[in-house]
Amino acid sequence: MTSAASNSNQANIIEIRDLVAHYGSRQVLNSVNLDVREGEIMVIMGGSGSGKSTLLRHVLALEHMTSGTVRVLGVDLGTATTAHLADLRKKIGVAFQGGALFSSINVERNVMLPLYELTDLDPMQMRIMARMKLQVVGLAGFEQLMPSELSGGMIKRAAFARAIAMDPRILFCDEPSAGLDPAVASAIDDLILGLRDAMNMTIVVVTHELDSAFKIADRITVLDQGDVLFSGTPEQLRNHTDERIQNLLNRRPQDDTIDPDDYLRRLTGTGDNPSMVL
Amino acid sequence: MTSVFERSPTIRFLERIGRGVARGLEEIGMSAGFLVESLYWLLFGHGQRQPVRPASIFQQMMDVGIRAVPIIGVLAATIGVMLAIQGIYTLRTFGAESRVTIGIALSMTREFAPLITGILVAGRSGSALAARLGTMKINQEIDALRVMGINPVRFLIAPALLGCVVMVPTLTFFSDVVGLWAAGVFVGMDLGMSMVSYAEELGRILTPDDVIHGLGKSAIFGMLIALIGVVNGTLVTGGAEGVGRCTTRAVVQSIAAIVVTDMVFVFVTTR
Ligand SMILES: Nc1ncnc2c1ncn2[C@@H]1O[C@H](COP(=O)(O)OP(=O)(O)OP(=O)(O)O)[C@@H](O)[C@H]1O
Numbered sequence: 001m002t003s004a005a006s007n008s009n010q011a012n013i014i015e016i017r018d019l020v021a022h023y024g025s026r027q028v029l030n031s032v033n034l035d036v037r038e039g040e041i042m043v044i045m046g047g048s049g050s051g052k053s054t055l056l057r058h059v060l061a062l063e064h065m066t067s068g069t070v071r072v073l074g075v076d077l078g079t080a081t082t083a084h085l086a087d088l089r090k091k092i093g094v095a096f097q098g099g100a101l102f103s104s105i106n107v108e109r110n111v112m113l114p115l116y117e118l119t120d121l122d123p124m125q126m127r128i129m130a131r132m133k134l135q136v137v138g139l140a141g142f143e144q145l146m147p148s149e150l151s152g153g154m155i156k157r158a159a160f161a162r163a164i165a166m167d168p169r170i171l172f173c174d175e176p177s178a179g180l181d182p183a184v185a186s187a188i189d190d191l192i193l194g195l196r197d198a199m200n201m202t203i204v205v206v207t208h209e210l211d212s213a214f215k216i217a218d219r220i221t222v223l224d225q226g227d228v229l230f231s232g233t234p235e236q237l238r239n240h241t242d243e244r245i246q247n248l249l250n251r252r253p254q255d256d257t258i259d260p261d262d263y264l265r266r267l268t269g270t271g272d273n274p275s276m277v278l
Numbered sequence: 279m280t281s282v283f284e285r286s287p288t289i290r291f292l293e294r295i296g297r298g299v300a301r302g303l304e305e306i307g308m309s310a311g312f313l314v315e316s317l318y319w320l321l322f323g324h325g326q327r328q329p330v331r332p333a334s335i336f337q338q339m340m341d342v343g344i345r346a347v348p349i350i351g352v353l354a355a356t357i358g359v360m361l362a363i364q365g366i367y368t369l370r371t372f373g374a375e376s377r378v379t380i381g382i383a384l385s386m387t388r389e390f391a392p393l394i395t396g397i398l399v400a401g402r403s404g405s406a407l408a409a410r411l412g413t414m415k416i417n418q419e420i421d422a423l424r425v426m427g428i429n430p431v432r433f434l435i436a437p438a439l440l441g442c443v444v445m446v447p448t449l450t451f452f453s454d455v456v457g458l459w460a461a462g463v464f465v466g467m468d469l470g471m472s473m474v475s476y477a478e479e480l481g482r483i484l485t486p487d488d489v490i491h492g493l494g495k496s497a498i499f500g501m502l503i504a505l506i507g508v509v510n511g512t513l514v515t516g517g518a519e520g521v522g523r524c525t526t527r528a529v530v531q532s533i534a535a536i537v538v539t540d541m542v543f544v545f546v547t548t549r
């Protein structure tokens with residue numbers, strides 16, 4: 001029954017079966033099936049609001065699913081005890097979409113916090129580990145800043161550093177490079193590849209950036225309004241004939257040319273009376 | 279179609295009441311849950327290798343207690359003097375103003391010090407607690423704690439709860455001292471009673487029971503303030519505006535809870 005039964009080097013480290021999720025009465029995920037294999041980089045793509053973050057929250061056991069099963073590292077999240085969950089969570093790292101840095105402590109302490117709370121390292125070791133991770137994401141020298149003093153991109157990188165603080169077996173990143181300048185974004189991509197190669201880390205990345213997705217992904221899953229539209233290798237995705245997928249691939253935000261007339265129409269043409277906005 | 283679902287105003291009114299009661303009960307249930315879970319972590323956290331950190335308890339005690347000392351001191355002194363003025367004025371009608379000390383001593387220790395301290399801490403720390411937890415919730419900081427395997431109740435709530443339960447009585451004791459001293463100064467000036475004989479009279483009048491009555495109440499006030507702050511903080515939805523709403527709600531609810539609890543406490547223990 002447990003993952004040990006199917007212990008090849010391609011063992012599924014995450015198994016999602018028929019996952020249905022609601023926010024209130026609105027169904028956000030419709031029977032999602034997804035496997036993530038040990039040591040691979042799985043990229044999840046899809047339009048805004050398609051349910052990527054929601055899927056991630058379910059894999060992290062932050063929400064109660066309506067139905068279905070989710071197994072992470074052999075632990076069934078639906079039936080796991082608190083102790084099992086706590087144990088599991090030491091093996092995963094998460095960089096949230098908005099960073100979710102602790103606003104009352106500085107950057108270095110943010111990265112140190114998991115080490116401080118979950119390990120027996122002495123303070124100097126923790127500090128060295130934290131500084132190493134910050135160095136890796138290019139935040140050396142910013143250790144003492146408070147989260148409110150960081151730019152958006154710096155927050156993302158600090159969150160990434162915190163996510164890898166414990167050298168997790170699985171790393172989840174919700175849009176790690178959105179809003180970063182191209183050089184840093186590409187450095188994050190290299191970092192993700194490096195973590196997989198050097199530590200055999202399994203990494204799940206949510207991203208909108210097509211170039212980045214094709215650069216790092218071993219496999220890609222495309223979500224659309226709560227459905228898995230596609231799951232497979234980047235090569236298969238490129239050659240896929242489904243129109244919705246081709247739309248997604250060709251709709252590169254960076255290459256969008258804006259038609260001035262259309263733009264003006266979009267700005268002025270909503271149904272509401274603009275004088276009543278407030 | 280609509281007429282089938284049209285409800286009379288009475289039904290709607292009852293529905294509103296029902297929903298309010300259900301929500302109230304749910305929040306009381308949540309508070310009880312947080313209380314039990316906090317106690318669990320305080321008692322057994324070490325065994326689970328998830329201790330409640332003395333440093334964060336200390337931090338909470340500083341915030342709730344030490345930083346409130348100046349304002350509590352001012353308020354207690356003012357109330358002490360006010361009690362002396364009113365007491366002397368009232369008793370003068372019987373020519374009994376020399377007996378004012380008994381009124382001051384009992385009202386201050388049994389009622390005014392716990393009440394004023396509770397209300398002040400509710401406004402200062404209960405609201406801050408709700409705002410802090412609410413902001414952490416909408417910034418996903420609570421989620422971040424959870425996915426790290428750090429229990430938010432142990433990490434955030436237990437220290438705040440302990441901080442309040444310890445510091446509100448401590449502050450109440452401080453108000454007792456300051457309030458009685460300030461009243462004594464006024465009585466001395468007005469009636470020419472020396473500070474020494476005022477203190478001696480206090481010693482004769484006040485029993486440990488009176489002081490413990492006040493301190494016991496304020497420990498309960500501290501618990502209420504913390505739990506109400508926590509529940510409102512964790513119920514925050516929808517951005518900065520939601521934080522503001524819940525903060526206000528936390529203060530209003532804590533003050534109401536303090537006053538009602540005080541009444542019940544007095545009713546049960548003082549007849
Ligand atoms: N806390 C919530 N309460 C209610 N509905 C929510 C909540 N969070 C998300 N939703 C809804 O669930 C749907 C999926 O949201 P989700 O955040 O998973 O999208 P996403 O794919 O991550 O989008 P983005 O790329 O913009 O981050 C959206 O329609 C959103 O409105």
Ligand SMILES: [Mg+2]
Nearest residue numbers: 052053097174
């Ligand atoms: Mg998202």
